[in-house]
Amino acid sequence: MRPAAYSPVAKSLHWLIVVLIAVQLALGWLMPGARRTTPPDVLNNWHMSMGIVILAVIVVRALWRTFAGVPAPEPGPRWQIAAAEAAHVLLYLLVFALLLSGWANAVAHNWTITLFWTVTVPAVLPAGAAWVRTVGELHSTIVWVLLGLVGLHVAAALGHHFILGDNVLRRMLPARTDNRR
Secondary structure, three states: OOOOOOOHHHHHHHHHHHHHHHHHHHHHHOOOOOOOOOOOHHHHHHHHHHHHHHHHHHHHHHHHHHOOOOOOOOOOOOOHHHHHHHHHHHHHHHHHHHHHHHHHHHHOOOOOOEEEOOOOEEEOOOOOHHHHHHHHHOOOHHHHHHHHHHHHHHHHHHHHHHOOOOOOOOOOOOOOOOOOO
């Protein structure tokens, strides 16, 4: 059975991911170019540490979504509901791909990832493998694809709110638990 509304936990995880990815993007644009000979600096360490945090939160969010369920979609054309569901799956897949490609990029550069300068994260990928370097090189491309999809996601939510006047955006806003009008 589907829940009647998004739970406060689901909403909190959604908005936490939004904030963490925004911070991560800012760090990514501020840090120096990643070259094979460039040692990681403070910004790189923050960026890699935040990637691990986002990975943990997105796993929790995916598990919560799987076990707690999501409310039924708002009424609308079948194509719109299918597009929304596909977009949500793609958002999750792109975030996972982004995080794993960033990890591969760090391994390909022989960087040690330490979670906020405390715990060393194991390099679970083979550093010398050509496919690891290739996956790592996809990191920047995945960022742009994710940003495009996030833009569509935001545009759709705003379109539902301001043009269609339905409950799609309201039911994910943090201040509301009962989202029926």
